[in-house]
Amino acid sequence: MTRKVASVNGSTPFKDVAEVLTAHGVSAVPVVDGEGYVIGVISEADLLRKEEFRQQYYGEDYRPPLRARLRRRIGRPGAAPKDKARAETAAELMTAPAITVRAYANVVAAARAMEAHRVKRLPVVDEEGRLEGIVSRHDLLKVFARTDDDIAAEIRDDILQGPMWMDTSGVRVSVSEGVVTLSGHLARHSDAQTIARMTERVNGVVDVLDKLEWQQDDALFSGRPA
Incomplete structure (x- = not known):
């Protein structure tokens, strides 16, 4: 602003x-x-x-x-x-x-x-x-003129290092032309959904490709098997 x-x-x-x-x-x-x-x-x-x-x-x-x-x-x-x-x-x-x-x-x-x-x-x-x-x-x-590196850095610093209730050390982030790919693994499906939703709100993100895996499918609406 x-x-x-x-x-x-x-x-x-x-x-x-x-x-x-x-x-x-x-x-x-x-x-x-x-x-x-x-x-x-x-x-x-x-x-x-x-x-x-x-x-x-x-x-x-x-x-x-x-x-x-x-x-x-x-x-x-x-x-x-x-x-x-x-x-x-x-x-x-x-x-x-x-x-x-x-x-x-x-x-x-x-x-x-x-x-x-x-x-x-x-x-x-x-x-x-x-x-x-x-x-x-x-x-x-x-x-939307933000660089891919800036977007990736914000996701790692503000999202993946922020939550204290989950271990995000197994999550990988890559950004190309504003499109974010989340990969790796988390303990729970709900944690993966939370990470994806928070990433969508980052300024400059065009789209999010959620390729995260999880061990426990605790989500209310499951899109794929655990």
Whole structure:
């Protein structure tokens, strides 16, 4: 995520919000209160609502640009479009509540949130909802540029050396083009499943090939014989 985040407060005037977006070259900006809590988000689409309803000044024959009409069809729920067109402050303009993500969330969770809510940027908040940073689609794509060696090192250091309840000395890890292959043996099937699930959550992992063997099949759902 990017920690230096441009933000506005609820009383920020419409024109100043537009200037913030333009000056920082971003498509959306979080709205925060006096204590740093994220209370909403304003996107460039919210600002352009005025363009969509300009026909009230230019007559019934005026048609908004195609881009504006598409935004109206796929836009997220929030304030009524006509209300946003009349907005003078950030509080009147913003979409609330804001779609946010916690700092500890993995890349997959952030990407799914963006897709589900049709947004390009997510404010990153702490446990109490205070702004910590912002993550964009571009930031998420950077994760998949990690080298295979970096991914393998994180799996060995943070996963295989982490659990105290299992012996992972028999597990081998190899990574090629982001695809992780887990091989070797563990005492229990459930331990193998846990290792595979934790590996899937590592940033930069494209897929996991689970070739782990086990001695005791204690898993609730067994995919193959012990």
